[in-house]
Amino acid sequence: MRVVIAEDSALLREGLVRLLAEEGHEVVASVGDAPSLLKAVRESAPDVAVVDVRMPPSHTSEGLQAAVQLRRELPDMGVLVLSQYVEREYATQLYMENSEGVGYLLKDRVGQVGEFLDALERVAAGGAAFDPQVVRHLIAGGQRRDPLESLTPRERDIIELMAQGHTNAAISARLHISQSAVEKHVNAIFDKLHLGDTAGYSRRILTVLHYIGA
Template sequence: MRVILAEDSTLLREGLVRLLAEEGHEVVAAVGDAEALLEAVRTHQPDVVVTDVRMPPTHTDEGLRAALEIREERPDTGVLVLSQYVETRYAAKLISGDGGRVGYLLKDRVAQVGEFLDALERVAGGGAAFDPEVVRRLVARTSHEDALGRLTARERDVLDKMAQGHTNASIAQLLYVSQSSVEKHANAIFDKLDLPQSAGYSRRVLAVLRYLGS
């Protein structure tokens, strides 16, 4: 896949460039600030963008705001946020759109290189990938506690896994239940949260997260 990296740490940026090149991906641009990221995306039209949140000049939320702009201008481009920070307001906006191709991972919680590469491929392929801590922060931020309170403990477990981007088959393995049970729990969740059902798991994840982040 064609990738653009936006990371102001030179060591990390160069490390990611080498890692992706070794995996057979083409890094068409590697930049250190949000303005350069937007220019590179418009020039190279990548399959997926990997960006930090805090970059020059203010080191606050430039990368995440640039990600939102990319999602608006090029919804077919995957965006994977890789950061030390969870910026809940813009994170909720980032994952609230339709179409998949979005992820948010925390640097210090990516335990293995394979996890990062798997998340990148899922996002580029139209899916979603979210760190559980990001999901937890968004759940804590929601103003819809009444609706969430209608869920059973098992439904909350399933919702948590759905929000992380897992398929029904994956959730079944993680929770040691049958896939049909997961499907029943998922349908109950959508009914209780007044969310439209969809056969595509990435659209389902975004529907859940759109509710949680609204």
Template sequence: MRIVVADDSVLLREGLQLLLAEAGHEVVAAVGDGPGLVAAALEHRPDLAVVDVRMPPSHTDEGLRAAVRVRREWPAARVLVLSQYVVASYADELLATGEGGVGYLLKDRVSEVAEFLDALATVQAGGTVLDPMVVRDLMGRRRDPLLALTPREREVLALMAQGRSNAAVADALVVSLAAVEKHTQRIFAKLGLAPDDDQAHRRVLAVLRYLRSGADPATGAPR
């Protein structure tokens, strides 16, 4: 099997290449970011791409977004997504075609070599492989994406809904501006707000979603 590997961790990327080579597969490209994945997949047309979700620059869902783009431009692409955590944004879109050839596993599964290699074969053959934790989390988040937010992210979103700037949010929570910016990026990702939209537009959409949910204004928690 010809495989493209995409992961920003050099150690994991090298480890995957060794594991795959020992199993008789050929790694035709190994890249460390989303654009690199798109370019490698469309150039080499591999039998499978193994993709980490979180890659530079924001380390939220760049790999997942890149996988979606690959499938848009090459619908026959086979993609196995790996993640340390379940990242719901764009996962539905990746699975939406219903044509198979898609997998989403937590990275812990890589340590179970036989299971991981079986997953590769299933996805390459056009099947779908989903980690049970991924299924559970995606089903829960479909009901209300605000449930995916951490308590701190809800606090940030509640303050955003009050019309406060990032600097004002930072002052209110006694945290750095950089911390607030990271929280807002994670909020946008968890709510499935496309990074193609400008920052101000995503901010408005996030606040509208918050207001429509009837969230508790004191805590930002969905009612």
């Protein structure tokens, strides 16, 4: 395989270069920042790029953003992300736009050299290689639900009346239930909306704002 390595840690970068060379692969470039990654891939058109997520200058998600950009330009090139972090937004873009030839491994969860090499070869051949923990993060992001969806019909009635400005006593009279039952429903609503006791804020107002926003 012809490989480009993008890793800002010089020690890890050189270790990967030696490892791949020993396995008979050609490292056509090894770089330490995202602009250099873009330049190296465009000049050498490798089979696969090994990319860290957080790279200079800001050490946020430059590496992964560059990988997304390169995959759009070179869809046949494999990309194996090797990082300590799961960056959900760009990882999702990387996978959803073209799921072939993509991998994402967490550095501290790669237990054996053979595991890394196998993943790299699969990605270069058009397969996929995702750490289970990364998959869980991506699935969790895709299934995030609005907490209002978990409310019961009675709780929805109560939150609507709260939004209209009614007190618990007024809600009790309108719904023909006891005031203590209203209070239990209101506390359940606070729990489902994850509104704990926060100094300086009215949970009732925050609940109404959440309802109006939804």
